[in-house]
Amino acid sequence: MSSSIQRRQLLAASAASVTLPVFAQSAPAWSAIEAKAKGQTVYFNAWGGSExxxxxxxxxxGEAQKRFGVTVQHVKIADAPDMIKRVxxxxxxxxxxxxxxxxxxxxENFLTMKREGLLFGPFAESLPSYAKVDVQGKPTTRLDFAEPTDGLEAPWGMAQLTFMIDSKxxxxxxxxxAELQAFAKANPGRVTYPRPPNFHGTTFLKQVLMDVNANRDALYKPVTPDAFAKATAPLWAALDQLHPHLWRGGKQFPNNAEAIRQMxxxxxxxxxxxxxxxxxxNEIAAKRLPASVxxxxxxxxxxxxxxxxxxxVNATAKEGAQVFANFLLSAEAQARKADITVWGDPTVLAMDKLSAxxxxxxxxxPLPGQVEKPAPAxxxxxxxxxxxxxKEWTKRYAG
Structure with missing residues (x-):
């Protein structure tokens, strides 16, 4: 049995073996939270780089204000570590x-805040809307980069590394x-990836790391020098083979995925x-990419x-934050978020837990540009x- 299959089974078993919570708080308890939340202002720190x-x-x-009397101010941040430093x-x-x-x-930002005791909770699994989260089919709703969430964060959406090409x-x-390396060699200068520590660039590194390690057990445990050296040796070998065929000979890298999308x-x-x-x-609908992508x-x-x-942990509007987090998890808000014309962010909910x-x-x-055959996550x-x-990528390639 392959390590990837074993890992998926382990995650599923982990999700199933944890004693399921009483998902919703009692009606009086939740009503008390909603009552206290009314009139509060929630400063929601979230990436602001996408219109x-x-x-x-x-x-x-706007819905939180109308329905619950909770004011939400979007504090647009570019870098989560700056927010963590402030907290x-x-x-x-x-x-x-x-x-x-x-x-x-x-x-890693959740891991930092959890380890340093910077988070309030557990609260997530007591939200009424949590009852419809797909904890079985989507075990990463309880495991954040292999770290148990322990109710300290509420799932909001799903993501998966996806490639885009112009089919024409x-x-x-x-x-x-292996095919990517062969493709890059046959098409010099036509492949690249964002420069780490850009999120998408680091994700590409992790993808290659997974692909070159048949046994991934060590990757799901806290890193150690020995484990790092052993697991990353084939990663650097693969990148050394790939880089000479990349855009600008692998000597320079675009700053982000948006730049590569424009390229x-x-x-x-x-x-x-x-x-x-x-x-x-989304980009095709906005006419920023051709329909052939x-x-x-x-x-x-x-x-x-x-x-x-x-x-x-020191939030001023803890009740308001819970009310807003609960609304973000609602079927209505999740469906709107999943709508390709609105955002197109995949839901964390289980369809079999929803009403018709x-x-x-x-x-x-399906719209042009969407993934037709989703692969395992x-x-x-x-x-x-x-x-x-x-750090090691920067040491080896940033010069």
Missing amino acids: TINAYIQWAA RNEKAAGKTNGSVDLVWING RTPKPPQNL LADGEVALALTFNPNDAA TSYQFSSGTIGNTHFVAIP TERAAFAAK IPEPHGSWVDALE
Whole structure:
């Protein structure tokens, strides 16, 4: 049995073996939280680099105001570690009415906040809307980069590494790492990836790391020097083989995935990457990519995870933050978020837990650019591997 299959079974078993919570708080307890939340202002710190996502958050904030009397202010951030530093400093100063009430995080940022005691909770699995989360079919709703969430963050959406190509120019895209290396060699300068520590660039590193390690057990445990050296030796060998054939000979790398997507639109490169399987469809609908662009994932699977919202330990509006997090998890808000014309972010909910009316809100015809044959999602390695990967990549290739 392959390590990837074993890992998926382990995650599923882990999700199933954890004693399921009493999902919803008692009606009086939740009513008390809603009552206290009314009139509160929630400062929601979330990435502000997408007009589409910003518009969705604005809609959700408007609904929270109308329905619950909770004001939500979107604090647009570019870098989560800056927010973590602010929470850390406020906690160290004994400030109990912090400036951050809700954060959009996952991965190494969650790991940092959890380890340093910077998170309020557990709260997530007591939210009424949590009852419909797909904890069985999507075990990463409880495991964030192999770290148990322990109710300290509420799942918000799903993501998976996805590649984009123009089918008119590239009718047979590479379906695995070996084919990607051969494709890059046959098409010099037409492949690249973002420069780590950019999120998408680091994700590409993790994808290659998974592909070159048949036994991935060590990758799901906290990193150690010995484990890192053993697991990454084939990674660096694969990149050394790939880089000479990349855009600008692998001596320079684009800053982000958005830049590569524009390069794809301009015909400068043949391959772009994203962490949203619906990204290309969004771009085609906005006429920023031609309708001939298609999306796909490596047939054996690509890196996938869940992204979350969490409440800092010293949040001022803890009740308001819980009410807003609960609304973000509702079938209505999740269906709107999944709508390709709104955001196109895959849901964390289980369709078999929804009513027929709720399921109908998710039904939509496939649009140009969407992934036609989704591949298995490979769970992220433990969050502690990220910093080590980025530092070693920088040491080897950033010069």
